[in-house]
Amino acid sequence: MPFVPSLHDSPRDAVRLGAIGIHLPDRRDSNLELATSLGVDHDFLEHKVGVLYRSVRDVGETTSDIAVRAFASLQANVDLPTERIEALIVVTQHPDFKVPHTAALVHNRLGLGGHCMTFDISQGCAGFTHGVAIVTGVMDAIGLDHAVLITSDPYSDKVLPTDRDTALLFGDAATASYFSRRGPGYRLVDANFGTVPDSHRCLLFRDRLEMDGSTVFKHAVRQALPGLKALLARNGLGVGDIDLFLLHQGSKYLVEYVAGKLGIPADKAPYEAVDYGNTVSSSIPLMLQRHVADGRLDRIALSGFGVGFTWGNNLLCRVRPET
């Protein structure tokens, strides 16, 4: 009987992350007065929390509104064949509505085609790393050529202004990442994920976000950090083989502590959220955007951790234009 290859047996170019669009609201609320009112001294605010200003979206702007703005930024940066987008995924835990999923709303507002898969991923600070793995996996499994992953999880009105554990931390932002099989970019080489059993109470939203910071810190150090080490080790890599580590920007202290424990030089594990805050699932792609655009680094490691308590690490490698 002759061999009949399936559609998926034909060789395809690797899925790659080719461009990222970002939306950071212009409005910035200063933390200086708020810190004073909460009894937090400015040295602690600047050097430990590391958030002097929080980005705040316009009054009335929804999760889908800022998602659309991020998509517009992506369109401005890359020749995006919107009519050919086959999957649109939104990472959020604050959808506009419980039903339908936010990706369907964004799909409609962008005027995407009827052949486009849409779904939301309910994830927090590890959402981008989960999303990269899911998008890459779906594209590989069913042979998609064009997909967009959006992160949009605004928290500015989800925290109590009098809660010193959360009020100084969070900022609003959204990002849109374009995945395809053409041109330069970064492909997902490997990833690992985890969920700490019985840990869901450390970040809990009822009528507002409640955070047990010491437990979050402990899980980040005890779970996400060994996970990142394990990911490098199983790929035969050490810290020195990675050009850049983008760690979730939970706080300046957390980023510096995790980097220090891994032995990563400060310039390879930047903290950049001083002027906008912890933007949850957008924190990593906000930083990754310019490195994807530059395309100069060979290997980038991403580490997200938070709500769940869950963590996720990605190892990305550069795809050269000729491949």
Add this chain to the structure above:
Amino acid sequence: MTTVADIVRLMKTAGIVRGRADALIPSQPLDQQGVDSLDRMSLLAEIEDHFQVELPHEVARSLKTLDDIVDHLNIRH
């Protein structure tokens, strides 16, 4: 037997409260001596690593001074 000097050495190695670890008074609460909540979290993480112990949330909260930490470690071992 663990001593206060062991804990202070651990703090210095980990860069916790840089330059001030030697001046800490063992019997006084750490949070009254400029050890903030984040320093405290990392100190407890360092202790768990170094002494291979688990400090559950309730235990960690009860360790307010260097003496408390040393006593707890010595009673456990």
